[in-house]
Amino acid sequence: MTEQTPAPLRRSDTCGALRASDIGRTVTLMGWSQTNRDHGGVIFLDLRDRSGVVQCVFNPLEAPAAHEVAQRVRSEFVIAVHGVVQPRPAGTVNPRLPTGEVEVHISRMEVLNAAKTPPFPINDDNAPEVDENLRLRYRYLDLRNTRMQQNLLLRHKAAQAARAYLDAQEFWEVETPLLIKSTPEGARDFLVPARLRAGEFYALPQSPQLLKQTLMVAGVERYYQFARCLRDEDLRGDRQFEFTQIDLEMAFVERDDVLTVTEGIIQAIMRVIGVDVPTPFLRMTFVEAMARFGSDKPDTRFGLEFVDLAGVFAATEFKAFAAVLAAGGQVKGINAKGAAGLSRRELDDLIAYAQSFGAKGMAYFQVTPEGLKSPVTKFLSEEERTAFATTLGAEVGDLLLVIADTPHVVAQALGRVRLHLGEKLGLIPENTWNFLWVVDFPMFAWNEETQQIDAMHHPFTMPKAEDLPLLDTDPLQVRGDLYDLVLNGNELVSGSIRVHRRDIQERVLEIINMPLEQVRERFGFLVEAFEYGAPPHGGMAIGFDRLIMLMAGEKTIRDVIAFPKTSSGADLMMDAPTTVDPLQLRDLGLQLRKRG
Numbered sequence: 272m273t274e275q276t277p278a279p280l281r282r283s284d285t286c287g288a289l290r291a292s293d294i295g296r297t298v299t300l301m302g303w304s305q306t307n308r309d310h311g312g313v314i315f316l317d318l319r320d321r322s323g324v325v326q327c328v329f330n331p332l333e334a335p336a337a338h339e340v341a342q343r344v345r346s347e348f349v350i351a352v353h354g355v356v357q358p359r360p361a362g363t364v365n366p367r368l369p370t371g372e373v374e375v376h377i378s379r380m381e382v383l384n385a386a387k388t389p390p391f392p393i394n395d396d397n398a399p400e401v402d403e404n405l406r407l408r409y410r411y412l413d414l415r416n417t418r419m420q421q422n423l424l425l426r427h428k429a430a431q432a433a434r435a436y437l438d439a440q441e442f443w444e445v446e447t448p449l450l451i452k453s454t455p456e457g458a459r460d461f462l463v464p465a466r467l468r469a470g471e472f473y474a475l476p477q478s479p480q481l482l483k484q485t486l487m488v489a490g491v492e493r494y495y496q497f498a499r500c501l502r503d504e505d506l507r508g509d510r511q512f513e514f515t516q517i518d519l520e521m522a523f524v525e526r527d528d529v530l531t532v533t534e535g536i537i538q539a540i541m542r543v544i545g546v547d548v549p550t551p552f553l554r555m556t557f558v559e560a561m562a563r564f565g566s567d568k569p570d571t572r573f574g575l576e577f578v579d580l581a582g583v584f585a586a587t588e589f590k591a592f593a594a595v596l597a598a599g600g601q602v603k604g605i606n607a608k609g610a611a612g613l614s615r616r617e618l619d620d621l622i623a624y625a626q627s628f629g630a631k632g633m634a635y636f637q638v639t640p641e642g643l644k645s646p647v648t649k650f651l652s653e654e655e656r657t658a659f660a661t662t663l664g665a666e667v668g669d670l671l672l673v674i675a676d677t678p679h680v681v682a683q684a685l686g687r688v689r690l691h692l693g694e695k696l697g698l699i700p701e702n703t704w705n706f707l708w709v710v711d712f713p714m715f716a717w718n719e720e721t722q723q724i725d726a727m728h729h730p731f732t733m734p735k736a737e738d739l740p741l742l743d744t745d746p747l748q749v750r751g752d753l754y755d756l757v758l759n760g761n762e763l764v765s766g767s768i769r770v771h772r773r774d775i776q777e778r779v780l781e782i783i784n785m786p787l788e789q790v791r792e793r794f795g796f797l798v799e800a801f802e803y804g805a806p807p808h809g810g811m812a813i814g815f816d817r818l819i820m821l822m823a824g825e826k827t828i829r830d831v832i833a834f835p836k837t838s839s840g841a842d843l844m845m846d847a848p849t850t851v852d853p854l855q856l857r858d859l860g861l862q863l864r865k866r867g
Contacts, residue, residue, distance in 0.1 A: 277379070279381075280299050280301075280351040280352075280353055280379070280381055281299060282299055282300065282301045282351070283298050283299045283300075284298045284299070284300060285300070285320055285321075285322035285323075286300050286302050286318050286319060286320045286322055286323055286324060286325040286370070287320070287321075287322030287323020287324065287325065287369060287370060288322055288323075289325050289356055289370050289373050289375070290369070290370070290372065290373065291358065291372045291373060293356045293373065294356050294357060294358055294373060295355065295356065296355070296356050297353070297354070297355050297356075298353070298354065298355075298356060298375060299351065299352070299353045300318055300320075300325065300327075300351070300352050300375065301320065301349075301350070301351045301352075301383070302318045302319050302320035302349070302350070303318070303319050303320070303347050303348070303349055303350075303386075303393075303415065304316055304317070304318060304319075304344050304345070304346060304347065304348045304350055305317040305318065305319045305324060305346065305347075305393065305394060306346070307341070307344055307345065307346070309342075312331055313328065313329065313330050313331070314328075314329040314338060314341045314342065315327070315328060315329075315374075316329065316341060316344065318350070318352065318375075319394065319415075321420055323368070323369055323370060324368060324370065324394075325368075325370040325373070325374070325375060326359075326365075326370070326373075326374040326375070327352055327354070327374065327375045327377050328354075328357075328374050328375065328376045328377060329341040329377050329380070330376065333376065333378070334354075334377060334378045334379070336379075336380075337352075337377050337378060337379055337380040340380045340381075340382060341377070341380060343382075344382065345385075345386065345388065346386070346388070346389065346392075346393070347386040347389055347393060347412075347415075348382055348384070348385055348386050349382070349383040349384040349386065350380060350381065350382055350383060351380070351381045351383055352375065352377045352379070352380050352381075353377065353378055353379040353380070354375045354376045354377040354378050354379070355375065355376050355378070356373050356374075356375055357373065357374055357375070357376050358372065358373060358374075359371070359372060359373060359374050389409070389412050390405060390408075390409055390412070391405060391406070391409070391412070393412060393415050393416055394415070394416055394417055401413075403829070403837075404837065404843060407829075407835070407837060407842075407843040407844060408843040408844060409844070410833075410834055410843075410844045411844070414833065419830070421823075422819070422823050422825065422830060422831045423831075423833065425543065425544070425819060425822060425823055425831075426815075426819050426831055428543045429540045429543050429815075429818070429819060429822070430497060430815075432539040432540050432542065432543050433517055433536050433539060433540055435539065436535055436536055436539040437495050437519075437536065440493070440532060440535070441493055442493040442494065442495045442519070443491060443493060443494055443495075444494075444495055444496055445486060445491060445494050445495075445496060446496055447476070447479040447482040447483065447486075447496065447498070448476075448482075449475055449476060449499065450463060450473040450474075450475070451473060451474055451475075451476050451482070452473070452474060452793070453472065453473075453474035453793075454474070454481060454793050454794065458477055458502035458503060458504040459502070459503035459504065460474040460475065460477065460503065461474065461475040461501050461502075461503050461512075462474055462475075463475065464859040464860075464861060466858055466859050469859075469860040470860065475501040476498075476499075476500060476501065477500055477501065477502045478498065478500050478516070478518070478812065479496070479498050479500075479518050480729065480731060481731075481794065481796075481797050483518060483519075483520040483810060484520065484731065484769055484797060484805075484808065485796070485797060485800055486520065487520055487521075487522045487769075487771075487805065487806055487808040488800040488801070488803065488804070488805045488806070490522075491522075492521070492522040492523070492806075493520075493521055493522070494518075494519070494520045494521075495517065495518060495519045495520075496517075496518050497515055497516075497517060497518075497815065498515065498516050498517075498518040498812070499513060499514075499515060500513070500514055500515070500516055501513045502514075506836065506837075506838045506839070506840060507838065508826060508827040508828070508829075509761070509816075509817050509820065509827070509828050510828070511816070511828060511829070511832065511835055511836055512836055512840060513836075514814070514815075514816050514828070514832075515815045515816055516812040516813055516814055516815055517536065517812065517813040517815050518810070518812045519532070519533070519536075519766075519810050519811055519812070519813075520808060520809070520810035521808060521809060521810060522806040522807070522808045523806055523807060523808070524768075524807070524808065524809055525768065525807075525809070526710070526752055526754060526768055526809065528809075529754070529766060529768075529809045529810060529811055530551070530552075530708060530754060531550075531551070533756060533764055533766075533811055533813070534550045534551060534552055534706075535550075536813065537706065537756070537763075537813075537818075538550060540818065540822075541704070541822070543822075544822050546704060548704055548706060552706040552707060552708050552756070553571075553705075553706070553707050553708065554707070554708040554709075554710055555569075555707060555708070555709055555710070556709070556710055556711045557709055557710070557711055557712045557713065557750075558711070560709050561678075561682055562577065562579070563576045563577055564576065564577065564686060564689070565577055565603075565681065565682035565683065565685050565686030565689070566682065566686045566760075567709055567712070567755065568709065568755065568757045568760055568761065568762045569707070569709075569757065569760065570690065570693065570699070570705070570759055570760030571705045571707055572693075572699050572700055572703050572705050572759055572760075573693045573698040573699050573700070574608075574698070575605045575606070575607060575689045575692060575693060575698070576605065577603045577604070577605060577685060577689075578603060578604050578605065578606070578662055578663050579601070579602075579603055580602045580603060580604055580659065580662060580663075580673065581596060581601065581602055582662075583602075583655060583658045583659050583662050584596065584602055584655065584659075587651070587652075587655060588650070588652075589647070589650040589651060591632075591634075591675055592675050595675040595676060596675075600675060600676055600677050600678065600681070601675070601676070601677070601678050601681045602673060602674075602675040602681075603673070603674060603681050603685055604659075604663055604671055604672055604673040604674075604685075605663075605671075605672050605685065605688070605689055605692075606663045606664055606665060606669050606670075606671055607669065607670040607671075607672060607692050607696065608666070608668075608669050609668050609669065609670075609696075610668075610669065610670035610692065610696055611637040611638055611639065611667075611668045611669055611670045612668070613670060618635055621633070621635070621672070621688065621691075621692075622635070624687070624688060624691060625674060625684045625685070625687070625688050626684075628680075628683045628684040628687045629676070629679075629680040629683055629684055630674050630676055630680055630681075630684035630685075631676060632674075633672055633673065633674050633684070633685075633688070634646075634647045634672070634673040634674075634675075635670060635671065635672050635673075636648065636659075636665075636670070636671040636672075636673070637669075637670055637671075638660065638665045638666060638667055638668060638669040638670070638671065639667065640667055642656070643656055643659075643660060643665075643671075659671075672685070672688060674688075690760070703759070704758065704759070705758065705759055706756060706757070706758055707756070707757045707758075708754055708755070708756055708757075709754070709755045709756075709757055710753070710754045710755075711735065711750045711751075711752075711753070712727050712728065712750065712751055712753040712754075712755070713727050713747070713749070713750060713751065714726070714727060714732060714734050714738070714746070714749040714750060714751035714753075714779075715727055715746050715747055715749060715782065715783070716747075717747060723783070723784050724746060724747065724782055724783055724784070725783055726779070726783050727751065727753070728751065728753055728765065728767060729767075730776075730779050730780055730783055730785075731767075731769050731770055731776070731779075732751040732752065732753055732767040732768070732769065732770065732779075733751070733752045733767065733768045733769055733770050733771070733775070733809075734749045734750070734751055734752070734775070734779075735749070735750045735751065735752050738750050739775075742775075742778055742779070742782065743778075746782050751767060752767055752768035752809070753765075753766070753767045754766055754767065754811070756811075756813075758818070758821060759821065761817060761821060762814070762817075763813060763814050763817060763818055764811050764812065764813050764814070765811065765812060766809065766810055766811025766812065767809060767810075767811075768807070768808075768809035769808050769809055769810070770801075771801060771805040771806060771807050771808060772801060772805070773798050773801040773802055776794075776797075776798055776801060777790060777798065780794075816828040816831060816832060819831040
């Protein structure tokens with residue numbers, strides 16, 4: 272009689288789901304072998320799938336055939352096992368594992384696929400840190416690590432939470448195209464040659480800005496999408512060529528309507544990690560944020576706020592301060608409480624740090640029982656020293672730091688010093704989620720390089736109603752109906768109430784030196800649409816990658832994106848970008864030449 276081939280094993284359970292309540296059950300598991308330990312003939316193998324890890328036991332006396340196969344299994348083999356769930360012997364329970372009370376005694380095993388030795392350990396907490404480029408080269412292995420799996424799961428759950436909230440608020444998810452017209456949005460476009468229209472190009476969207484406004488004209492009223500945005504700009508830890516934003520637009524609304532919906536999305540997403548953030552979020556004007564923190568995305572988890580010292584030194588004879596104030600500059604300081612004990616070398620390093628952000632120097636004052644100790648003290652009158660210490664709330668043991676320069680340099684340099692000291696002095700609390708709306712940004716900014724006015728954010732922003740007359744008389748004083756949401760010093764959301772009238776839109780574009788002909792060439796369809804009954808509307812975009820990065824406690828968005836690029840823009844796994852077949856270039860009517 273011919274012996275029958277056993278039927279193929281079919282998965283019955285996932286590895287991480289087994290518990291004490293499953294003891295006595297016969298199960299079939301499939302996954303990757305994580306470790307293989309031979310303890311005097313009995314083999315213990317940790318089997319992993321995306322749900323977790325469970326210990327499998329191969330006893331040569333109980334199942335010799337399965338034991339023989341297990342002897343050949345190495346790390347990352349893909350296997351199937353069949354056996355009975357048993358309690359772990361007394362003293363061997365692993366409380367660190369959800370499956371730590373049980374083990375599976377294997378009676379049958381199949382190798383579904385063998386594996387080469389990985390270039391780095393998978394899920395080995397004791398292994399040295401792996402170079403990021405190596406991780407990205409073998410991203411399919413890096414993503415097997417529990418940490419990366421959890422990041423992908425977090426991203427999934429956050430997206431589902433946002434979608435559920437927006438659906439309840441009667442938003443429609445509408446997709447916009449990836450091949451669009453090139454329009455100026457602050458960064459270089461990625462261009463795509465149009466084969467059927469020689470010499471012409473599509474652009475990949477930097478954002479769906481124009482299209483979502485067009486959807487408002489089309490009567491959609493409440494739109495959102497998880498939009499893929501592409502910008503050809505320098506990369507860093509929180510920036511990629513291609514990124515995802517939760518894009519949203521609403522018709523017949525004012526600013527507070529958009530802010531309320533955004534807060535609801537953030538609340539829904541944060542509940543995924545068990546954090547219930549209170550609303551409404553704190554609000555602060557751009558002017559106040561710059562005055563107190565030197566930043567339009569201030570980290571409000573700690574103090575060290577700026578103090579304006581112009582009044583203290585209004586009549587000073589100290590030339591370094593007097594000359595700056597006479598030229599319209601600022602003198603501002605911060606009080607680093609209890610930091611007077613920093614060494615002279617640490618102080619010199621701090622001054623050099625401020626100088627690296629444009630400051631000509633930084634004065635420091637150590638508050639001692641005898642008074643202010645500083646190379647600058649001798650240049651100040653007794654009245655100035657007293658008023659200075661009082662204004663900064665100085666106490667013995669404090670370190671007072673002062674920068675005198677242009678408003679831009681003071682904000683940049685002193686703001687960076689503030690953040691540096693916040694970390695160095697351990698002032699930033701962990702597990703704190705400070706959400707802050709920064710509102711009423713300037714509509715325009717002066718560009719020193721081009722000697723012309725630019726849009727502060729983008730040129731589709733509605734000026735605040737009370738500032739509309741200033742468009743013709745003093746545009747740099749116009750405030751836009753703009754708003755950014757900041758989390759712990761990171762910009763998460765940017766948005767605005769949009770221009771919905773053609774006359775205002777054309778005037779804004781004229782101010783940023785965009786002639787009417789160019790307006791019609793680049794934005795013709797939008798300004799034309801405004802003539803057919805555009806409703807008042809506004810929206811925002813949430814930086815989804817950045818939010819997930821902060822929620823996961825990661826330092827770079829590359830660790831919450833499945834297949835990111837390196838800081839130089841390379842995809843090490845796919846080996847992109849690369850050259851292409853000359854025939855493809857011929858079909859596109861393109862010919863390459865050397866730069867320069």
